[in-house]
Each structure stands twice: as C-alpha cells, then as structure tokens.
Amino acid sequence: MRPIQGFDIDLTEVTIGSFRQFVDATGTVTLAERQNGGLVYAAGWQRQPGWTWATPFGVPAGDDEPAVHVTFDEAAAFCRWAGKRLPRASEWRLAAYTEMRPAAPPPFRQGRSYPYPTGDTPMGANCYQDCGATAAIDHRAVLRRGIGHAPAGRSKAGVNGLYDMAANVWEWVDTWADADRRDRRLTLGGSWWYGAAQMHRDHSAGKPPDMAVVYIGFRCAQDWP
Template sequence: MSTIPEQNPLLELSPQDLRAHAAAALTRARERSVALTDAVDDEDLVRQHSKLMSPLVWDLAHIGSQEELWLVRDVGGREPLRPDIDDLYDAFQHARADRPALPLLGPAEARAYVREVREKAFDVLETAPMEGRRLTESAFAFGMITQHEQQHDETMLATHQLRKGEPVLHAPEPPRAPARKLPAEVLVPGGRFTMGTTAEPWALDNERPAHEVDVPAFVLDTAPVTCGAYVEFLESGGYHDQRFWSEPGWAYRQEHDITAPRFWRREPDGWWRTRFGVRERVPENEPVVHVSYYEAEAYTRWAGKRLPTEAEWEKAARHDPESGRSRRFPWGDEEPTAEHANLGQRHLRAAEAGAYPAGASPLGVHQLIGDVWEWTSTGFHGYPGFAAFPYREYSEVFFGPEYKILRGGSFGTDAAAIRGTFRNWDYPIRRQIFSGFRCARDPRPGEAG
C-alpha cells in the first residue's frame, strides 16, 4: 500500500485565500437556497408537501439558525440574534411531521433572519483565525456550515419533487453518453487500501480517520443500474416474487403496496414518471432513481448479484492500482467540474450511463460521483478511532444497523458536500431521496487471477 499522503488544494491556501474560498462556497450555497425558495409563492413555502419533509420555510430558517449557532455565536463570540427560536429549529426536538404546527417564522421574517445572520457570519469570517482551534483550522466551521446548507438545499429539492402543480424549476439537459458502449463490469483486484481520511480539511467526523482495509477481489458494474434494466425486473414480476426480497423488505412492500419506483406509473403504452412536475416516459438509459434499499437489494438478487459493501464502493471510487494511493475522487484529487460529474442541481435529472467519461476511475468505473446516491449493504458505524466532532448529533447518535450507507452523491448534491470519503445514511425504506444503486458480485472461479 502506498505511503503517498493525501493531496488537497485547501491545505496550500493562505489564510486570506481560505477566507475567500469559504466566502465563495457560502455564497454559492445561499444563491441556491434563495432560488429554491423564491421559485414558489408564500403559500407553497409554508405548506407541508409530505409528512416525510419539512415545509420549505422551516428548512430556510433552520439553515440560518445553524449558521448563527456555529459561525456567529461560537466562532465569532457574538451576541445571539434570535435565541428565542433555537428550539423551534432544533431538528432533534421536533419530528418533520410536527413542524407545520410550530410557531415558525413566516417567509418574510425567515428571509430577513437568514440575511442578517449571513452579514454577521461574513463579518466573523474577515477576522476569524484559520488555525489554533480545530473548529477554525482551515476554515472548517465555514465548510461545515456550507455543507449543512447544501444538504438542506438537496432536501428542499426533494421537497420540490414531492410538491404538486406546474413545474417551477428549470435546468438544461445533461450531456448524452458517447456512442461507445461501456463494458458491463470490471474486476477490482483484492488487497489493502486506505479508507476514510485524516487530511481532508472539510471532511466530517464520520469520514475520519484514515485507516487500512483489506478488501477481497470483487466485480462491480461500470455504471449504476439504468431504468431500462430495472424495467426488465419489473416486467419479469420481480416485485411479486418473494424469493428476491428480504423479510423486512417484502413486508414493507406488501404493507405499502409498492409495485414500482416512486413517481413511476404503468400506462398502456409503457412506463411513465413525474419529475419536478413534468410527466415523461421513463428514460431507458438513465440510472434508476427513487428506489429504496429494499428495492435495490431485490433487484440485485434477481440479477444474480448483490449490493457492494461500503468498503468495496470506496475502493472502487478512490484506489489507484498503479500508485497504490487513495485519491480524493475517482478521477484524481482535483475538485469536480462539469466534465467530471453531474452535481449541484446543474441538471434536474441523472445523466445517461457513461455520460461523464472524464470522471471515470482508473479501472473504468463510471459515475461514482453524482447522478444518484448509491445504496451499499453496510450499516452506519464509526471507523476505528472515530471521535465525534463538533457534536454527537451529527453522526454518532445515528450509528446502528437500522440505517444503510449511501455513497457518491446525486445530481442534487453540490460539489462542496461530496467527495470520495463522504458518507450519507438513511432508513432502508426511503424513496423520496435521489437514490439508485449499482450491482456487485464475487468473482467466479479463476476470474480473479
């Protein structure tokens, strides 16, 4: 295994350049938050479109509340702006289903609040030290808040997918895949690799620390499972054949009469879906999205395969067989661009399988970053040597087998909130998120060399 250290451009920046980088990241996140909330009227902002989601106006004020707590009060040592609303926007005190009944800030008040918080946060950023305290080292606190806002922006995007009515969000189409067809699978050689990170300045606690993992050889699909492939599973009766489902998955499918991915509908002329208010035919070559862990698991069994473990996924995404080192991303250490991956709500859909050849791994695995979150078979846990930071409620309180790990981000994930080490988690029943998957399998006799 290589001893070459992790590479990260943030580590080379001066304090002033770090401040500029953090300011740009915060500004990009706020522009997205404003676009998502300005796209609808006030009535829509306060409406709960699903009991799984908060009203959009709650998300907006919660973004401001967290920014005030960490940047204004903690890093800046400033007087609280609105201590009276701390409890209202504490996600652990109020379930999403109950939030509409709370005395929330109205749209105008919420917008004014987040603007005032941002002005004070920028004042703090101008003089905050970039060293000497773990929370401010390499502008970590500002990166944490950027990622928090972008994560809520993706949540708000999911709320937009759940809302009824005419389309209000618009974006250009993603690039088409080259005509050359991808190989279906690649063999990932066995051996040790470095999983997680110690050097990534804005990595969150559950990504740390870097540690060695021995991963036996496995075979991985070169692209996420497409809608066309998933239709074959549907048409073969896969949703009604208990052999392919786990016991809890089958029980959940029956109880809720789940017969297709969320937002899909069978019509006399084929499968259709609704995407951000647009009704369209299910596209054959796009990765399937809005499937639960249970659905993904059933498909892989039907296909004679399985879901990858989290360690397998990360090895495929980060390990460079030639140098032996772990990269930040499949393509290398540089930040994602529009040529590498479908990220940041640049498009309002996943791109066709193979549409980002510049983002492929050294072994030829495509779209590991962006397009759809990918379910893995691993439950959420801390790495060896895990230490909660800066608070237990970010990760530690969720550790346990009831959550499953998702990797790689989606078209709704911003580049600031994704990397090869980033870990997402959710209940295996979740389908409103932008989740898909790819298949893995054990090598056949003689296949691994």
C-alpha cells in the same frame, strides 16, 4: 463489470431499462408505486405523485437513465435476481477512489487513491454547480434545486474507468450507517442535488432503508469465483 480486488463492480448505475427487465420477470411493484410516488427534498421531504423508477420526474424516462425511487431492499433484490449483490461500503470506496488498473490511462495511476471518483478534482461529474458542464437532463421546471440526473455512463469516466461514482445519484451500499442502531443504510457518492463535498472520499450519508428518493440509485457487485 470492472474487476477490482476480489470482486467486480458495475461500470454504471443500474438503468431503468435493466430495472424494467427485473420488474417484468418478478412482478415487483415498488414502494414508490404503492405509495403513488417517491420523495424529493424541497423545504422538507415531499411525496411527488407519479414519480417512480419508470417516471423519475413524473414523465416517462429513457431506458439509459439511472433507476431511482428504489428502496434498499428493492435494490438488493434486483442485484440478487441479476446474480450479483450490493457492494459493501469498503468495496464501493475502494472501487471509487483507488485506481486498480495496471495500465490506467492518464491522469490515473495504479495504486493511487484520489479525493474524488473523478480524480484530483470533482470536475466532470454531474453535481450541483461546482463540477463543470454535465450531460444532465434538464428537469428544472419541476425542481427547486439542481437540474436532474444524467443518463448512466454519459458523464466523465473516473477512477477504474467507472461512471458516475461521483454524483449523478447517491448509491445504496450494503452497510449500516450505525452498526448499533441499524436503522439507516449508507449511501455514497453524492448526487446532482449536492455539490462536490458530498462526492469526497471522507463523506457518506445514511437513509432509512425504506426510503424511495429521486436522487438515490444503485449499482451491483459480484464476488470473484
């Protein structure tokens, strides 16, 4: 984990291997599994039979890939099981966009805020088309858009030395998109399905907390003692 300011945050998105340990320990059966597959957007939301956290694109995936097809509540349950919690939006944004390391390697500088989690530009993230070369696993055969996610920690390290805060997969945070309506949870950071605009510090998106989607994952945070 990386210390930020009053809390630590995971260096990478939670992986399939870690989520499998949680499933084995708790007996959790995810909503996507119960519904015979999670969702992908292709001219509207479509359920894909067999697409789950273990088989995100319908085929077995590596333990180092991000765990997706996970609802907000399932993500929160994993973090509790691990002795952590989901980060709040304010914490996630601080970690993603403001460099806190006293001896940050170039080009990052302590105390400076950046427009993207990768720094001044979106280059090096696993986003759709406008972020340069990535380490994405090619699933174009089953997708109408994009390539797919990259293994956790394989893309360029960004602000605070964190991986994939920019794109790869959206990340659930413990903040309502609308505090009055309380029907959608924020997801931050963008994903492989979207371009650089969704990675920008001013952007966010809301999703119903019971959605299990191919491009939404999460990471955990932990309060300082």
